[in-house]
Amino acid sequence: MSETGSAAGAAWERRSEKVSEIIAREIVRDIAKRGLAPNSTLESESAMLERYQVARGSLREALRILEVHGLIRMKPGPGGGPVVSEVDSxxxxxxxxxxxxxxxxxxxxxxxxxxxxxxxxxxxxxxxxxxxxxxxxxxxxxxxxxxxxxxxxxxxxxxxxxxxxxxxxxxxxxxxxxxxxxxxxxxxxxxxxxxxxxxxxxxxxxxxxxxxxxxxxxxxxxxxxxxxxxxxxxxxxxxxxxxxxxxxx
Incomplete structure (x- = not known):
């Protein structure tokens, strides 16, 4: 890959990361605004893609950010998905x-x-x-x-x-x-x-x-x-x- 191509790829990755952080903040605001209790399941991926108008990769990275910080957990299997965690010190x-x-x-x-x-x-x-x-x-x-x-x-x-x-x-x-x-x-x-x-x-x-x-x-x-x-x-x-x-x- 050329230096121009590498720079463009790096810039895109930075933009993508920024988008994921913005979406993570929006999800947190929505959780607080809706007063979702611990163990509440968030919307499906398709519904969240529609709500936040982002690419699937950015949404998944946003959810990963929240998971790492202990704000949500990912429930596996049918009927699974992102679940609000108990906020813990x-x-x-x-x-x-x-x-x-x-x-x-x-x-x-x-x-x-x-x-x-x-x-x-x-x-x-x-x-x-x-x-x-x-x-x-x-x-x-x-x-x-x-x-x-x-x-x-x-x-x-x-x-x-x-x-x-x-x-x-x-x-x-x-x-x-x-x-x-x-x-x-x-x-x-x-x-x-x-x-x-x-x-x-x-x-x-x-x-x-x-x-x-x-x-x-x-x-x-x-x-x-x-x-x-x-x-x-x-x-x-x-x-x-x-x-x-x-x-x-």
Missing amino acids: RDFGRMATLFFQVLGIRFAELVEARLILEPLVARLAAERRDPEDNDDLRAIVQQGFDAEGTAEWLRATDAFHAKVLAMSGNGLLTLVARAMKDVFTERASSVYVAHEGDHVRRAHADIADAIIAGDAEAAERLMREHMDEYVKRVAEREPYLMDEVVDWR
């Missing part, structure tokens, strides 16, 4: 780790960001508390005390932090903070075992009490102390983790 975190790795972000920096964000979120949860959340928060704390075995206890601790984040009333802070937690705990999930977590259970109970009482300063302070203790435990058990670059997974 783990998918957001997984996408973010691609940038973390390229930028050389270390786990120490990720932890520092958590130490700033989660105490702030606990303060917001106390300031913006909804009495309807109180019983749920108390029940989650009790699950931690009642848990039998490491797996059940880890689920309870995850539920506690998820609930506090949700109570902040800020969806963006909740998503970002939870994604960072997901990324970190995937690498350091073995730091605690159930029989040595009594001080963590107590910390969760004290934080919950402060949030329910609307004591924003105490909630922030207790969450910071709790996170500091957690980070120290990680550093003791996995001393090399903090200097590692967060890798894309």
Whole structure:
């Protein structure tokens, strides 16, 4: 192929990629506009080609972009096709780790960001508390005390932090903070075992009490102390983790 032909081909590929990104954005807008719930099946390929007025290759590339980002999944077989995925902080975190790795972000920096964000979120949860959340928060704390075995206890601790984040009333802070937690705990999930977590259970109970009482300063302070203790435990058990670059997974 001549240099002119190669350049023309490359230009066409760039245009095609741009079209696919535009169509991906339009599909996302349509999903949001139509309020499609998770597990909703999108239109057939022929209907989408008609709706978006693009070539089949561009449409398929657009769907692939959304699949890679965890916004849809492709259901195989008869009656299959693109299906709306459950939006999950783990998918957001997984996408973010691609940038973390390229930028050389270390786990120490990720932890520092958590130490700033989660105490702030606990303060917001106390300031913006909804009495309807109180019983749920108390029940989650009790699950931690009642848990039998490491797996059940880890689920309870995850539920506690998820609930506090949700109570902040800020969806963006909740998503970002939870994604960072997901990324970190995937690498350091073995730091605690159930029989040595009594001080963590107590910390969760004290934080919950402060949030329910609307004591924003105490909630922030207790969450910071709790996170500091957690980070120290990680550093003791996995001393090399903090200097590692967060890798894309």
